[in-house]
Amino acid sequence: MKRFEYLEARTVRQAISMLQRYGENARIVAGSTDFLVRWRAGVWNPEHVINIQRVAGLGRITYSSRNGLRIGALVTVRALEQHPMVRRRYPALAAAAASFAGVQVRNLATVGGNICNASPSGDTIPALLVFGAECRIAGPDGDRWVALDQFFTGPGRTVLRSDELLVEVRVPPPPPNTGSHYIKHSPRGAMDIATVGVASLISLDGRRGLCAEVRISLGAVAPTPVRAYSAEESLRGQSIGQELIQSAADSARDGVKPIDDIRGSAKHRKEIVGVITRRTLEQALNAAASGPMTFEEQRRLTVQAAF
Ligand SMILES: Cc1cc2nc3c(=O)[nH]c(=O)nc-3n(C[C@H](O)[C@H](O)[C@H](O)COP(=O)(O)OP(=O)(O)OC[C@H]3O[C@@H](n4cnc5c(N)ncnc54)[C@H](O)[C@@H]3O)c2cc1C
Numbered sequence: 001m002k003r004f005e006y007l008e009a010r011t012v013r014q015a016i017s018m019l020q021r022y023g024e025n026a027r028i029v030a031g032s033t034d035f036l037v038r039w040r041a042g043v044w045n046p047e048h049v050i051n052i053q054r055v056a057g058l059g060r061i062t063y064s065s066r067n068g069l070r071i072g073a074l075v076t077v078r079a080l081e082q083h084p085m086v087r088r089r090y091p092a093l094a095a096a097a098a099s100f101a102g103v104q105v106r107n108l109a110t111v112g113g114n115i116c117n118a119s120p121s122g123d124t125i126p127a128l129l130v131f132g133a134e135c136r137i138a139g140p141d142g143d144r145w146v147a148l149d150q151f152f153t154g155p156g157r158t159v160l161r162s163d164e165l166l167v168e169v170r171v172p173p174p175p176p177n178t179g180s181h182y183i184k185h186s187p188r189g190a191m192d193i194a195t196v197g198v199a200s201l202i203s204l205d206g207r208r209g210l211c212a213e214v215r216i217s218l219g220a221v222a223p224t225p226v227r228a229y230s231a232e233e234s235l236r237g238q239s240i241g242q243e244l245i246q247s248a249a250d251s252a253r254d255g256v257k258p259i260d261d262i263r264g265s266a267k268h269r270k271e272i273v274g275v276i277t278r279r280t281l282e283q284a285l286n287a288a289a290s291g292p293m294t295f296e297e298q299r300r301l302t303v304q305a306a307f
Contacts, residue, residue: 002045009052012138012167019163020140022048028165029053030074031108033101034117058112058167063089068173073112073166077124078103080111090171091287092180092199092280096127099184102191112166115151118158118224119193125152125225126199126217127182131171139164152224175213177204179287183276184219186263194220195263196272198252200280202240204288211240216248216277221258221269228252231277240285249278 009015019026027046029035030053038044052058058074063085071080080086081097100106100123114124115135125148133148140163148169151158160166174180180201186192197219205212214235216228231252238244253274258266 001040001042004046005048007048007050009050009055012055012058012165015050015052015055015165016138016140016163018048018050019165022050023162026050026162028116030110030113031076033105033109034113052165061086065173067170069169069171071111071169071171073110073168075111076107077101077109077111077114078106080124081106089174090127090131090180092127092130092182092201092284093124093171095182096123096184096197096199099123099182099194099197105191111169115148115169116158116160116166118152118154118156120155120222120224121194121197121220122225123182123184123194123197123219126197126219127180128169128171129217129225129227130180130199130201130215131174132215133169133171135166136168136170137164138167143167149227155223174201175203177206177288178202178213179284179289181280181283181287183280185272185276193263196220196258196269196276198273198276198280200277200284202235202281202284202288209239209289211235211238214281216252216281218252218256218273218277220263221256221273226256228255228277230255235281240281242282245278245281245285248281249274252277 007018026048028050058072060072061075061083062070077097077100087094111124114122128148135146135151137144146159182199184194184197186195199217201215203213214232216231218228219225231248234248234251253270256273258269260266
């Protein structure tokens with residue numbers, strides 16, 4: 001393990017000027033749950049580590065019916081899981097947070113860290129993608145906004161420049177009659193990253209009950225989390241029933257080209273995509289048709305679906 005200079009930033013400006021000074025030789029840390037593992041393994045060897053935990057204003061999570069959810073980069077996964085408006089309006093996001101590691105890790109891990117770590121299996125990412133999240137990035141020339149689906153460029157790679165910081169994620173309010181859900185498949189259960197993660201969202205047209213909007217996002221099956229566009233297309237504008245859900249799930253399965261690795265073969269992953277896409281679509285449709293389910297109701301359904 002290589003020694004490094006430890007620095008603490010108290011403001012976003014300070015963090016940016018430290019990044020400008022040390023460039024590629026510096027690494028930001030927030031909860032440090034990814035950092036410590038990679039540093040101990042000798043994968044990350046920065047000369048300067050900039051801790052942003054004490055930067056004021058980045059740990060807040062707020063909701064308004066007009067603007068939706070604002071999640072500061074330092075909001076922990078545990079705070080996301082427990083936030084009443086996340087549970088009520090963004091159940092897929094609450095389910096993703098609840099499926100993440102164990103409580104101790106969730107208490108440290110930040111949403112900003114999960115996004116910037118850019119793992120294809122990052123649990124919060126598919127759920128944020130189906131809700132159309134956007135990232136506020138701060139740099140020396142001010143702030144810029146990047147849609148989350150434009151943020152990732154490869155495994156562990158993002159559009160962030162070496163002197164930039166993710167400061168906030170905004171998630172628009174979902175339209176009325178919307179249901180959503182996230183299911184993570186990992187054979188070991190808790191404390192393991194996803195072999196496959198799927199988030200689905202369905203919005204129904206209130207009058208006719210047709211599918212006004214649908215988004216399906218898949219984790220751990222490509223170099224970055226991806227949307228299943230052709231599966232979505234097969235449902236949009238339709239009166240959705242079990243047959244259409246099954247064929248959309250088959251289309252999602254057939255559209256992915258995952259890799260073999262220690263957590264599962266490509267063939268296994270494809271099968272799992274089909275199964276959990278179907279389950280998330282069923283639950284999203286149920287919730288959209290019958291009004292928002294409480295998070296506890298969704299969780300009960302997920303547990304039943306698993307057996
Ligand atoms: C035991 C264990 C279990 C885990 N289980 C899961 C799991 O189930 N699901 C899952 O998705 N992940 C899991 N992880 C991975 C990890 O916890 C998450 O990715 C976490 O969200 C990272 O957040 P952090 O604040 O700890 O990031 P850090 O380790 O502090 O940073 C991670 C990376 O993001 C960068 N970064 C952090 N914040 C910012 C910012 N605001 N702006 C720019 N760059 C930034 C850092 O420079 C670094 O490259 C697990 C890790 C461990 C150790």
